[in-house]
Amino acid sequence: MTKEWLPANADELPEKKGRIPGPRSARIIRADQRLLSPSYTRDYPLVIHQGRGCIVEDPDGNTFLDFNAGIAVLATGHCHPRILAAIEKQSQRFVHYSGTDFYYDVQNELAKKIVTHTPISGPKKVFYTNSGTEAVEAAIKLARFHTKRPNLISFLGSFHGRTMGSLSLTASKTRQKEGFGPFLPGVTHINYAHCYYAKDKTECALKPIRYLEEQLFKRSLPPATVAAIFVEPIQGEGGYIVPPTLFLKELRRICTKHGILLVFDEVQSGMGRSGKFFAAEHFDVEPDMITLAKGIASGLPLGCLVAKSKVMDWPYGAHASTFGGNPVACAAAVETFNLLEKGLLEHTRTLGAYMHKRMQGWVKKYKHVGRVQGKGLMIGLGIVYDKKDNIAHFALRNKIVEACFKKQLLILGCGPAAIRLCPPLVLSKTQADWGMDVLEECIRKLSR
Numbered sequence: 001m002t003k004e005w006l007p008a009n010a011d012e013l014p015e016k017k018g019r020i021p022g023p024r025s026a027r028i029i030r031a032d033q034r035l036l037s038p039s040y041t042r043d044y045p046l047v048i049h050q051g052r053g054c055i056v057e058d059p060d061g062n063t064f065l066d067f068n069a070g071i072a073v074l075a076t077g078h079c080h081p082r083i084l085a086a087i088e089k090q091s092q093r094f095v096h097y098s099g100t101d102f103y104y105d106v107q108n109e110l111a112k113k114i115v116t117h118t119p120i121s122g123p124k125k126v127f128y129t130n131s132g133t134e135a136v137e138a139a140i141k142l143a144r145f146h147t148k149r150p151n152l153i154s155f156l157g158s159f160h161g162r163t164m165g166s167l168s169l170t171a172s173k174t175r176q177k178e179g180f181g182p183f184l185p186g187v188t189h190i191n192y193a194h195c196y197y198a199k200d201k202t203e204c205a206l207k208p209i210r211y212l213e214e215q216l217f218k219r220s221l222p223p224a225t226v227a228a229i230f231v232e233p234i235q236g237e238g239g240y241i242v243p244p245t246l247f248l249k250e251l252r253r254i255c256t257k258h259g260i261l262l263v264f265d266e267v268q269s270g271m272g273r274s275g276k277f278f279a280a281e282h283f284d285v286e287p288d289m290i291t292l293a294k295g296i297a298s299g300l301p302l303g304c305l306v307a308k309s310k311v312m313d314w315p316y317g318a319h320a321s322t323f324g325g326n327p328v329a330c331a332a333a334v335e336t337f338n339l340l341e342k343g344l345l346e347h348t349r350t351l352g353a354y355m356h357k358r359m360q361g362w363v364k365k366y367k368h369v370g371r372v373q374g375k376g377l378m379i380g381l382g383i384v385y386d387k388k389d390n391i392a393h394f395a396l397r398n399k400i401v402e403a404c405f406k407k408q409l410l411i412l413g414c415g416p417a418a419i420r421l422c423p424p425l426v427l428s429k430t431q432a433d434w435g436m437d438v439l440e441e442c443i444r445k446l447s448r
Contacts, residue, residue: 003347004082004342005076005339005340005343005347005426006426007080008081009052010430011430012053012054012431013065013430014063015062017060017062018062020060020405021047021060024047025045025047025058026045028059029047043398043402043413044401044405050078051074051078052079053077053079053080054066055078064409065409065410065435066424067422067423067435068423069423072236072273072294072295072422073298074295074298074299075271075294075298075336075340075424076339076425083335085335086331090327090330090331091328094327095327096323098323099128099324099327100128100320100321100322100325106331107330109334110330113334114337117277119290120289120306120308122310124307125309127142127307127312128325129293129303129304129305129324130301130323131161131303132166132265132267132268132291133160133162134161134303134324135303135304136160136161138291138305139263139289140169140228141314141319142289142314145314147227147228149224149225150225151221152168152184152187152188152230153187153188153189153212153229154170154187154231155189155231155235155238156171156189156190156192156238157171157237157239158172158231158232159176160230160232160265161267164180164183167183168187169187169230171189188216190211190216192208193208194235195243196241205243205250206247209247209251209254224258226258227261228260228262228263228289229254229260229261230265231263232264233248233264233279234268234375238414239382240373240380240415240420241373241415242373249283249285252285264278264279265290266290266292267293268294269375270296271295271340272340273348273425275353276345276349279375279378288311289305289306289308290305290306291304291306292304292305295336296333297332297336298335300326300329301326301329302326302332304325347425349376351377351429351432352379356372359436362443367386368383368384368396368443369383369384370383377421377423378422380420382417383396383400393417394417397419398413400419400439401419403445407441421435
């Protein structure tokens with residue numbers, strides 16, 4: 001089978017042409033500091049000039065291997081020729097005509113792809129947005145409308161977005177919420193099943209479930225008032241945490257029992273990132289709604305809410321979006337699905353397993369690597385002070401991220417002290433090996 005998803009520069013590795021950041025990059029950074037919001041988070045001084053496959057180039061000619069894909073967005077890598085062709089073809093027809101007020105077929109074409117692969121049984125419908133946070137906002141509104149209930153449950157460590165409704169569900173970092181309250185009323189946060197370090201995985205998985213049923217539902221939060229439980233099947237910003245299957249199955253049981261909607265936020269874990277189209281498939285748990293964004297359109301702004309047709313029952317005019325379902329973004333998304341279907345998804349599974357196997361050995365080899373956890377090309381490394389207590393080592397994590405940048409490997413942190421690896425899914429084995437070599441070298445040197 002021809003690997004249509006494979007970039008022409010699949011085995012290209014970084015080259016250094018001068019100082020990083022160089023003079024051209026430095027000028028752009030100075031202008032940015034003068035002109036743009038100080039709220040933006042920049043972990044290191046990368047200025048991107050152009051990208052191809054898994055390689056990005058700065059204005060000074062230095063190239064880097066991308067292990068973050070623009071925060072898990074560039075599923076098919078930078079400027080994939082098939083994605084560019086789809087964008088060009090649609091752009092020559094029309095670039096916008098509000099799909100919530102008028103009709104165009106590329107929205108239907110994409111919706112067919114989405115509902116075909118979404119792990120929700122029965123008829124499904126799609127609502128288009130511009131981003132993940134907007135998809136979550138739509139899910140909040142639909143959950144309340146459909147159930148006629150006001151309350152919502154989310155999890156500590158979760159990240160669902162930064163607009164007011166999704167931010168109310170978010171409980172990742174206090175900095176994201178400081179000064180912005182009051183938030184959406186009726187939101188309750190409980191512990192996520194972070195069980196990697198637990199001796200008794202079953203007990204760990206059931207602990208938040210028991211708290212929900214035996215404490216919250218009996219003492220302060222009547223289940224008949226809860227519209228939805230929002231959960232990331234693999235927690236992203238919280239640390240790339242994979243929960244026990246039992247945890248998600250128990251959430252499904254509770255939701256079914258009490259008529260609560262189960263909403264899976266797959267903004268980061270969806271679109272093949274985990275080695276399956278949706279992370280939910282790893283756990284054999286069916287939600288009522290799924291939110292999707294990031295990798296769906298290979299870099300163009302697009303998100304969506306997918307729900308059972310009987311749940312998406314809001315009437316004419318209840319919710320809409322001027323730019324949601326932009327035709328150019330939809331065309332890019334259709335081609336992204338095509339590439340996943342034609343072998344990219346299988347490649348993600350295979351390469352992810354290869355990388356995970358190698359890095360899993362680092363837990364025994366290096367005292368500061370507490371865990372290696374993930375699915376597909378969504379891999380997290382927990383950096384700790386030592387194995388005795390597994391206390392997060394925030395400062396060391398940051399030093400590793402910075403050291404990798406200096407060696408032209410782009411990675412990011414997440415959670416209290418985790419390193420997240422979410423490269424473009426088109427990453428080659430040659431590039432994966434080079435990236436792991438650099439990361440291991442930085443961990444080894446900084447662990448002395």
